[in-house]
Amino acid sequence: MRTVFSSFAGVILAKEGVSRLSTSIIRRADQEPYSREEIEDINALAGQLQNIGRLMVRVGLVSSQRLADALALNGQPIALLGYDGTIMHASPSFEQAIRGALAIKDRRMASWHPDANQKLGQAVGSATRRDTDHAAPCKPIVLPKRNSARPLIATVVPVVGHARDLFHMVAAVISVVDLNAEAPRPNVVALQQAFGLSPAEAKLAADIALGKTLLEIAAQSGVSRETLRSRLKSIFGKTATSRQSELALLLSRIPMGTPR
Incomplete structure (x- = not known):
């Protein structure tokens, strides 16, 4: 297979879970490969860009977390999921709502009920794929609670399109409805x-x-x-x-x- 590039130089500026902020320089086939001096200049520049990259990731994540908490104030417990399926941030109401229904270990959610756990894993896997712009919406998932007749209803929604400008490095949002909780009062x-x-x-x-x-x-x-x-x-x-x-x-x- 013929390639139109002669050489490639790239560096990871910052990462969070499996999400990465990177930059690269590619040379065409009619250009000379990088010289040792050019590689040294690129490495020196990369060090400066990494500091900026880490700041960008940190600011982006804080912005996403505050947006999630603001949405949760309207009575909807939510959590943000990364592209590796782990929880990046959970509102206090989410952590409260999932007690007895979900456990979190190493930032991953798991249901005590085998069937519900399988469906949750499938939904999270589907919603956090890189090609979620064309993925089918996830169906609501029933999450039984221990010693409770009323389960949680979870919905996993992929972050697609322009929503990615608001939820930085977030792959999906999961929200839950607690059928045992007192209904919120209309304004x-x-x-x-x-x-x-x-x-x-x-x-x-x-x-x-x-x-x-x-x-x-x-x-x-x-x-x-x-x-x-x-x-x-x-x-x-x-x-x-x-x-x-x-x-x-x-x-x-x-x-x-x-x-x-």
Whole structure:
């Protein structure tokens, strides 16, 4: 096989796991090979570039970690995976959620359940391939918890396209939903602004979105059921709904938050 290059010089500037930041200089076949003096100059330059490369990797990783933590504040536990399938960073909520379902050893996740562990490994392997731009989306994975009837639901999403500009050196993101965890409360400020609800109506709507009945809300709030029914009727009119189940489904699309 004929090659159009006569010589090649390259250096790894920085690396994290199996991810590498490198640079290279290639000479065409009609150019002379590198001389000893040129090699020495390249090595001297590489030393300076390695310091810059390490800084670039460090800044990129910190940026990715902070972005992941910011996303986790919205109630979604997530972790960042490198191209070798190991965890590069996990939000505190992720570490909390996986207890009893996943173990982490040498930065690798493993399920105690053989079938779930196999599916998790396949999903991580698929999502962290170098050619993930053309890979099929990974299906959600059910991760049973020990001594629990409700499992975790995990989703592994490859980082592709322009997302790589945000998640530096990150191959995939894994998120989990804990079916045992208390449902996040809808943002009452968003409810007021979206539907023109009063503060009292927004609070009632948020409670209904959590699956509470009027009887439970009345007992917890000290507000009479008649007053709650009147507020609920007003909420139905403003949200164009007619049943509590329909209202709860609509409100499930509202961003979660802590304002009360």
